[in-house]
Amino acid sequence: GENVEQHPSTLSVQEGDSAVIKCTYSDSASNYFPWYKQELGKGPQLIIDIRSNVGEKKDQRIAVTLNKTAKHFSLHITETQPEDSAVYFCAAIKAAGNKLTFGGGTRVLVKP
């Protein structure tokens, strides 16, 4: 089955700096890669996703890049703000399958 590795497990950045989270996946058949943000005591919220036919996607301060050959994808948050502090999860899924495989999560702390 699919295996998703996520690094780092914790990330502390100064407000205004950028944050980068990296994930690798094992199944070359995976072709959809969502990123979720989870705040304390809440469920994960989809913040951005990318499909395998695209190498990069951007939404305001958030961007995701995908390298299919190397089987890794990354989340980039620019101009970080304290409200970006949360746990971020990457995930991978095959189009024809249903199971979403999550990475281990990254706890991001943005220091004012």
Place this chain on the structure above:
Amino acid sequence: GAVVSQHPSWVICKSGTSVKIECRSLDFQATTMFWYRQFPKQSLMLMATSNEGSKATYEQGVEKDKFLINHASLTLSTLTVTSAHPEDSSFYICSARPTFGADSPLHFGNGTRLTVT
């Protein structure tokens, strides 16, 4: 946007009792819903896949008689933790994928924190 409502948000029960958690898709139909369990500072662990009108598919190691899943309509799935014990205390989260839309993203509920005393 697609909204998944989970109820209750928290529940405390005594050991030996059963607890039912509801997961509703509010503005879309979901043939398939998923139930996850999350321990503190850990990732989400898939427990089972709930299919409308048919039996749920459980992940390895998850007791189907312990965690009863019912998906009676296209907008509602329920998870019942039967004869709960303290080790069942956890954060339970459901998710749903819109029926129409081959690669629609999964939307998650806000979770239910279960504490068994």
